[in-house]
Amino acid sequence: EGDKVLSGSINGEGTILVRTESSYSDSTASKIMKLVNESEGKKARSERFITRFSRYYTPFVCIAALLVAFIPPVFGIMELSDSLYRACMLLVISCPCALVLSVPLAYFASMGSFARHGILIKGDESIQNLASIDTIAMDKTGTLTEGRFSVRKVVSYGISEKELLSMAASLERSSSHPIASAIVESADENILPASNVKEIPGIGIEGIVNGKTVKVGNSRILPSIEETDEEGTVSYVAEDGKLLGYIVVRDEIKEDAPEAIEAMRKAGVRSIVMLSGDRVERVQKTAEELGLDKAIGGLLPDGKLEAFESLMQKGKITAYAGDGINDAPTLARADIGIAMGGVGSDAAIEAADAVIMNDDISRIPVAIRLAKKTEILVKENIGLSLVIKALVFILAIFGITNMWAAVFADTGVLILAVINSLRALFWKV
Numbered sequence: 001e002g003d004k005v006l007s008g009s010i011n012g013e014g015t016i017l018v019r020t021e022s023s024y025s026d027s028t029a030s031k032i033m034k035l036v037n038e039s040e041g042k043k044a045r046s047e048r049f050i051t052r053f054s055r056y057y058t059p060f061v062c063i064a065a066l067l068v069a070f071i072p073p074v075f076g077i078m079e080l081s082d083s084l085y086r087a088c089m090l091l092v093i094s095c096p097c098a099l100v101l102s103v104p105l106a107y108f109a110s111m112g113s114f115a116r117h118g119i120l121i122k123g124d125e126s127i128q129n130l131a132s133i134d135t136i137a138m139d140k141t142g143t144l145t146e147g148r149f150s151v152r153k154v155v156s157y158g159i160s161e162k163e164l165l166s167m168a169a170s171l172e173r174s175s176s177h178p179i180a181s182a183i184v185e186s187a188d189e190n191i192l193p194a195s196n197v198k199e200i201p202g203i204g205i206e207g208i209v210n211g212k213t214v215k216v217g218n219s220r221i222l223p224s225i226e227e228t229d230e231e232g233t234v235s236y237v238a239e240d241g242k243l244l245g246y247i248v249v250r251d252e253i254k255e256d257a258p259e260a261i262e263a264m265r266k267a268g269v270r271s272i273v274m275l276s277g278d279r280v281e282r283v284q285k286t287a288e289e290l291g292l293d294k295a296i297g298g299l300l301p302d303g304k305l306e307a308f309e310s311l312m313q314k315g316k317i318t319a320y321a322g323d324g325i326n327d328a329p330t331l332a333r334a335d336i337g338i339a340m341g342g343v344g345s346d347a348a349i350e351a352a353d354a355v356i357m358n359d360d361i362s363r364i365p366v367a368i369r370l371a372k373k374t375e376i377l378v379k380e381n382i383g384l385s386l387v388i389k390a391l392v393f394i395l396a397i398f399g400i401t402n403m404w405a406a407v408f409a410d411t412g413v414l415i416l417a418v419i420n421s422l423r424a425l426f427w428k429v
Helices: 028-042 051-075 079-094 097-116 125-131 140-146 161-173 178-187 257-266 280-291 301-314 325-333 346-351 363-397 404-426
Strands: 119-121 135-138 146-156 194-200 206-210 212-215 233-239 242-253 271-275 294-296 318-322 337-339 354-356
Touching: 051 079, 079 097, 079 363, 079 404, 097 119, 097 125, 097 194, 097 363, 097 404, 119 125, 119 135, 119 363, 125 337, 125 363, 135 140, 135 161, 135 194, 135 301, 140 280, 146 271, 161 194, 161 206, 161 212, 161 242, 178 233, 178 242, 194 212, 206 233, 242 280, 257 271, 257 280, 257 363, 271 280, 271 301, 294 318, 301 318, 301 325, 318 325, 325 337, 325 346, 354 363, 363 404
Parallel strands: 135 271, 135 318, 271 294, 318 337, 337 354
Antiparallel strands: 119 354, 146 242, 194 206, 206 212, 212 233, 233 242
């Protein structure tokens, strides 16, 4: 009673009475979406090499063609017809089609490869940033963990573990809380009938099972209980004032998370950090199990954004991976935001630059490797276009080549760039 309920909160333990104190514009959900919009506006957009290069390329080519066309005849070096022919060759060679199209072609083809690996990437700039990741921060629940609770340990006193689970599930089946659901699922179908079931606010739940009063909840269900140091959420079970045991429930770390973390390091990620709204102790424990460089817990959406921005000041290109609406502002602020699409909220997916469609965290290092391959492909296409064009351009100035070579330097190079880009469709990582 008297607790503050944030908009977007989920009530999983019965009926509550809530008094509205703020309009939507002042609500937490509204503030989160406002942070998303502000964060998107802060993103730095690097200029493309081709855009910078074209500022000098086009004027240079036009001036060179004019000089070749009119300077030699003025000094009697060659006939006007010959100089005009060479100037025309220069213009054909310098046509920027291959140069301009080869870059988007490489990105377009690589996006198909990303999609084939279950990754949705939003634009070529996202690929550029992904290839240069220096630091990555991740949410815990749903990103590094499964996002669902399961029973990890059962300790019983005087009765079997099966009986303890059955007794707890008999009460918990009336609750929709994730922890209750985990206990009920673990008990399978061995659930006893219960009556007079009611919740004890801030403590747990109680009812009558087999004619005896049974309580399930935290350590306050009995004054004599000493809390255990078990990792996870502990639900104690008592019958007629006697402790029968306890059940440890926790969110499982994804099976492939440790391998994914190691793969990220091999892909060139220097620092891996976890940012979470969960309890600090639990966050630190998870970080130790995964071998992360740093972990910060107990964060609200704005606090998570502030913590992430401090990381951005230390890293070169900083990424963030998350799935909830509370991750949306940070996903939008990141140089590259990665949303876990399967369980992710619409706000998180909308704010992200890349979406992992099957929630497989091992797809993140795959995405980094694909991005690095794409950048190599882009450089190959640019280099191929510039080298061939420059070579034929010089030969044309001295009259060593002909118009067919000029056509090859234009259309032929474009075809070569297209063929080279198509390799991306068959990449295996």
